[in-house]
Amino acid sequence: LKNLFDFIDTDKNGKINYTEFIASTVTDHVMSSKKNLENVFNMLDKDGNGYVDRDEIMGILSQHGHISN
Numbered sequence: 001l002k003n004l005f006d007f008i009d010t011d012k013n014g015k016i017n018y019t020e021f022i023a024s025t026v027t028d029h030v031m032s033s034k035k036n037l038e039n040v041f042n043m044l045d046k047d048g049n050g051y052v053d054r055d056e057i058m059g060i061l062s063q064h065g066h067i068s069n
């Protein structure tokens with residue numbers, strides 16, 4: 001997971017902003033709709049501070065079963 005987070009966090013500031021999020025999802029072809037991307041980002045950004053931090057992304061990935069441990 002740390003590798004995934006670091007991969008998305010391209011400026012290595014410990015937070016994933018919307019631009020980084022878009023870049024990662026477009027790369028992975030996870031989403032095709034900008035509207036969906038905004039919804040997903042808002043869902044990930046639980047405290048609404050404009051960044052997705054490590055705890056937030058870990059929580060959502062856990063829910064989607066991407067973390068086995």
Ligand SMILES: [Ca+2]
Nearest residue numbers: 009011013015
């Ligand atoms: Ca960042």
Ligand SMILES: [Ca+2]
Nearest residue numbers: 045047049051
């Ligand atoms: Ca946040």
